[in-house]
Amino acid sequence: MGRITLEGVSKIFGAKHAEAVALISQGKRKAEIAEACGAVVGLRDISFEVHEGEILILMGLSGSGKSTLLRCMNRLVEPTCGRILVDDVDVTKLGRKELLAFRQKTFGMVFQHFALLPNRTILGNVGFGLEIKKVPLAQRTERAMQAIELVGLKGWDAKYPHELSGGMQQRAGLARALAADADILLMDEAFSALDPLIRRDMQAELRELQQKLKKTIVFVSHDLDEAVALGGRIVLMKDGEVVQIGQPEEIVARPATDYVERFVEHIDLVSVMRVEQVVDRASPVLAPTQTVAEARARIGDAGGDAWLAADGDGRFVGRVRATRLAAAAPMETVAGLLDLDPKVVPAGTRLDAILEQVAAEGVLAVVHPDGRLIGGLTSRDVVRALATRPGGHGQTSSELSTLSKPTGAERWTGPSPNFPSTRSATKASTGSPTMAHG
Amino acid sequence: MTTALVSIPPWALIAVLALGTYKIGGRRVGLLTLFGLLFLWNLRLWQATVETLVLVILATCVALLIGIPLGIWFALSRRAWRTFSPVLDMMQTLPSFVYLIPALPFFGLGAVSACFATVVFSVPPVIRLTALGIRNVPTELVEASDAFGSSATQKLFKVQLPLALPTIMAGVNQTMMLALSMVVIAAMIGAGGLGRAVWQSIQRLEAGAGFEAGIGIVILAVILDRATQALAARARPHA
Numbered sequence: 001m002g003r004i005t006l007e008g009v010s011k012i013f014g015a016k017h018a019e020a021v022a023l024i025s026q027g028k029r030k031a032e033i034a035e036a037c038g039a040v041v042g043l044r045d046i047s048f049e050v051h052e053g054e055i056l057i058l059m060g061l062s063g064s065g066k067s068t069l070l071r072c073m074n075r076l077v078e079p080t081c082g083r084i085l086v087d088d089v090d091v092t093k094l095g096r097k098e099l100l101a102f103r104q105k106t107f108g109m110v111f112q113h114f115a116l117l118p119n120r121t122i123l124g125n126v127g128f129g130l131e132i133k134k135v136p137l138a139q140r141t142e143r144a145m146q147a148i149e150l151v152g153l154k155g156w157d158a159k160y161p162h163e164l165s166g167g168m169q170q171r172a173g174l175a176r177a178l179a180a181d182a183d184i185l186l187m188d189e190a191f192s193a194l195d196p197l198i199r200r201d202m203q204a205e206l207r208e209l210q211q212k213l214k215k216t217i218v219f220v221s222h223d224l225d226e227a228v229a230l231g232g233r234i235v236l237m238k239d240g241e242v243v244q245i246g247q248p249e250e251i252v253a254r255p256a257t258d259y260v261e262r263f264v265e266h267i268d269l270v271s272v273m274r275v276e277q278v279v280d281r282a283s284p285v286l287a288p289t290q291t292v293a294e295a296r297a298r299i300g301d302a303g304g305d306a307w308l309a310a311d312g313d314g315r316f317v318g319r320v321r322a323t324r325l326a327a328a329a330p331m332e333t334v335a336g337l338l339d340l341d342p343k344v345v346p347a348g349t350r351l352d353a354i355l356e357q358v359a360a361e362g363v364l365a366v367v368h369p370d371g372r373l374i375g376g377l378t379s380r381d382v383v384r385a386l387a388t389r390p391g392g393h394g395q396t397s398s399e400l401s402t403l404s405k406p407t408g409a410e411r412w413t414g415p416s417p418n419f420p421s422t423r424s425a426t427k428a429s430t431g432s433p434t435m436a437h438g
Numbered sequence: 439m440t441t442a443l444v445s446i447p448p449w450a451l452i453a454v455l456a457l458g459t460y461k462i463g464g465r466r467v468g469l470l471t472l473f474g475l476l477f478l479w480n481l482r483l484w485q486a487t488v489e490t491l492v493l494v495i496l497a498t499c500v501a502l503l504i505g506i507p508l509g510i511w512f513a514l515s516r517r518a519w520r521t522f523s524p525v526l527d528m529m530q531t532l533p534s535f536v537y538l539i540p541a542l543p544f545f546g547l548g549a550v551s552a553c554f555a556t557v558v559f560s561v562p563p564v565i566r567l568t569a570l571g572i573r574n575v576p577t578e579l580v581e582a583s584d585a586f587g588s589s590a591t592q593k594l595f596k597v598q599l600p601l602a603l604p605t606i607m608a609g610v611n612q613t614m615m616l617a618l619s620m621v622v623i624a625a626m627i628g629a630g631g632l633g634r635a636v637w638q639s640i641q642r643l644e645a646g647a648g649f650e651a652g653i654g655i656v657i658l659a660v661i662l663d664r665a666t667q668a669l670a671a672r673a674r675p676h677a
Contacts, residue, residue: 076581104587115582119600129586131596180586 002049002085003184003216004073009082011042011068011240021081030239042068043079044240055210055217055232059224059263065240066220070186073218074107075099086184104133108177112189114169116161122148122172123157129180147179148172150209167198174206178213187219191226203229224248224267236260248272268352269386275354276347278385279366281375285310288317288335292328295320305362308376309334316344316365316373347374351382358382443488448479451488459661463668470664474657483632483654490621490631490658493549497556497617502610505561509568509606510594519569526562534559534620538627552621552629560616567609571602607670614666618659632658 012020020039023032030041043065050056058066071077073084075091084091086106094102108129116125127144135143148157151171161169170190177185191199203226210217221227227234228248236244236251244256252272255261284302286295286309299307306321318338328337345354345364354377358364364377443451452475460468478487512519537558541551575598583597599606625633632654639648 071581074585076584100587100589102587103585107585107587109582109585111578111582113576113578115576115578117579117597117601119603128583128596132583132586132588132592176586186585 003052003087004050004218005083005085006049006069006073007047007083007085009046009069009072009079009084010044011065011072011077012080013040013042014038017080030241041240042077043072046082046240046242048235048242048245050216050218052216053214055207055219055230057227057230057232057234058218058220058237059222059227059234060237061222063239064237066222066237067188068240069237070188070218070220073184073186074103074109104129104180104182106182106184108180108182108185110170110173110177110185110187110190112192114161114166114173114193116169116172116176118161121158121160122153122164122175125161125172126157126175126179128176129182133180143181144175144179147175150178151175152205165198166194167202170194170202174209183215185215185217187217189220189222192221192223199226200229207231224264225271228267228271236263249274249277253277270351270355270382273351273385274347275345275349275351275364275366275377276374278351278381279347279375279377280381283308283376285373285375286320286334287311288333288338290334291330292325292332292334292337293330295325295334296330299325304376304378306376308363308365308373309338310373314372316367316371319343319363319365345377351385355382443492444485448484452476452479459665459668462665462672467661467664467668471661474661478654478657481650481654483635483651486630486632486635486651487654487658489629490618490633490655493552493556493621493624493629493631494614494617494658494662497553497560497621498610498614500553500557501561501613501617502564504557505564505609505613506568506606508561509565509609510572510599512565513569513572513598513602514594526565529558530562535623535626537620538624542627547628549629551627552624555624555627556617556620559620560613563612563616564606564609567612568602568606571605571609572598574605575601604670604674607666607673611663611666611670614662615659618655618662622655 010021010024016037016039019037020033020041023036024041024045028036030044033039033041046069058069060066068077072079073086073091075094079092082092086102089102091099091102116122117128120128123141123144126147127140130140130143145157148154151174153168153171153175156164156168156172161172164172170193173190177187191202194202206217207230217232219227219230219232221230224234231248234244234246234248234251235242238259244251244260248267249272251260252264252267252269255264283304284298284300284307286298286307288309288311290298295307304322306319307325308319309317311317317335320334320337321339324337343357343361343364345357345366347366347368354364358377358379362378366374366377368374452472455475456468456472459471475487478484508522512522537555538551541555545551545554579597579601580593583593588596621629621631622633622636625631625637632651635651636648636655639645639651
């Protein structure tokens with residue numbers, strides 16, 4: 001299952017390797033080791049797995065060791081100790097020749113500043129990996145052209161890198177990694193040198209490509225928004241150590257340390273959180289067999305525009321507008337009042353995808369993949385979730401986690417002083433409503 | 439080789455050289471070569487010019503054959519660079535005619551000695567600039583070639599040398615210029631050519647003849663410089 005497995009990987013810069021390694025095994029930290037023997041710890045005892053077919057994002061500020069760790073995987077940087085298993089081969093034990101062959105066959109790499117050869121055309125650059133593998137020219141050209149087409153650079157193959165924009169150069173960089181037919185992609189800050197707009201396009205395209213190609217991607221980034229946009233697990237690093245591993249929404253909801261909390265402080269919450277974290281599980285649910293009188297009693301004095309109904313198995317059946325409920329005769333059944341075309345949102349959908357819908361519909365039904373109703377989602381729930389962001393002004397993660405199971409009595413009391421959602425809400429309005437079902 | 443070239447009618451050789459430099463450096467360099475060489479022929483310095491040219495080109499070729507591989511070695515091995523860098527410094531700071539002394543006992547008076555001294559004197563720039571060019575290849579590009587599994591040889595020939603080529607060509611230009619200046623001085627140990635014309639006019643106090651030969655050297659230097667610079671510009675991608 002683990003495509004790449006790291007076990008206790010450390011990297012020491014400077015002399016006194018043995019001493020530093022010994023100190024690491026005693027659990028000493030980077031600063032202590034630097035003081036004790038003068039060695040600089042680049043990576044300290046790192047273990048995790050990269051799963052087949054996932055995008056794993058190595059994240060951290062500059063100097064946190066993320067690029068070093070990436071380079072350890074294909075041994076552009078030699079790890080000082082530890083094991084790195086790729087497809088059950090211990091990369092750290094490979095001899096020179098084997099290592100070259102292994103790199104050719106297994107890894108494609110994309111660089112921050114593209115690293116295209118200025119004296120070669122795009123075709124020549126994209127075919128570079130194949131040339132190294134000594135693939136014959138005709139075949140090389142064919143496969144390079146396929147890769148060029150795949151990244152949307154068709155017609156640019158005879159140009160030189162300097163004739164292309166940054167975004168296009170990086171497409172060429174990506175094509176070079178893809179053409180070599182290696183199924184692990186190592187991407188080192190691949191989009192960091194691009195304009196924000198182009199960067200977002202590239203992120204979306206990488207996701208799309210990934211759905212088609214199913215490569216295993218290790219992506220280094222310092223940008224949490226990028227990590228969210230790419231939509232993979234995050235390995236958060238600091239001072240050469242792994243601080244937290246998890247999905248973006250887990251990290252945002254439960255930051256492991258103050259550092260992580262600060263890191264996620266300015267994250268665009270709507271793009272991270274999923275509806276299941278926000279949904280109101282306590283709002284009254286009606287049954288289609290109930291009479292209107294029973295329904296009114298069930299609702300009590302709770303306010304709302306509409307109510308959700310579920311059958312005996314908890315399956316969502318439809319929605320009753322408050323106005324229709326008020327106008328109906330007491331002995332009518334709820335079944336007769338249901339909207340014919342109820343909007344349903346899967347529990348795993350990200351908030352930004354449903355903002356428009358929730359604004360238009362008033363209440364959305366959030367359902368499990370098996371069709372069971374979890375609860376209703378109103379714009380009020382969304383605003384409350386965004387207002388009580390973690391870290392912002394003293395809320396702890398435990399306070400945030402109550403968001404996922406709020407009580408009916410809990411009500412939104414007003415915007416928080418550093419209300420974070422204005423920017424996000426306007427941005428998210430571009431999200432297409434159809435995505436909510438996808 | 440000199441005799442062979444001298445036996446060719448001067449107009450034919452001039453035409454060939456002018457055409458060659460035109461191909462390399464365009465119309466300006468071509469015309470410069472044409473009129474410069476015609477002028478030297480007109481001054482009755484044709485034989486001396488050809489002798490000097492042959493000696494310079496021969497010495498430069500030998501210097502490159504030695505210098506470029508050494509430069510590559512110095513670029514790739516830090517230890518080699520540290521060991522031999524002072525030697526290069528010394529070679530460049532010693533007065534040029536000092537090299538004439540060791541040449542004499544081994545090769546005697548004549549063109550061979552002159553060639554030897556010229557090579558020793560002119561080889562440092564190409565070594566230095568080859569090493570510099572290779573070291574200055576951006577690390578990301580070297581990393582990229584490593585990441586795709588290049589062997590050291592593949593990396594050298596597919597990435598490092600092509601990208602260092604403009605710098606190496608600048609080294610070639612420098613080496614050629616130094617070779618020319620040394621070939622003139624080497625007239626003291628029997629190298630023929632324009633240098634000998636200058637040397638003789640010094641001994642006989644013939645200011646006019648010395649001036650003519652001096653101008654000849656300048657013209658030759660300008661032609662060689664422009665031609666090799668044009669070559670260097672071609673090596674630079676899309677300047």
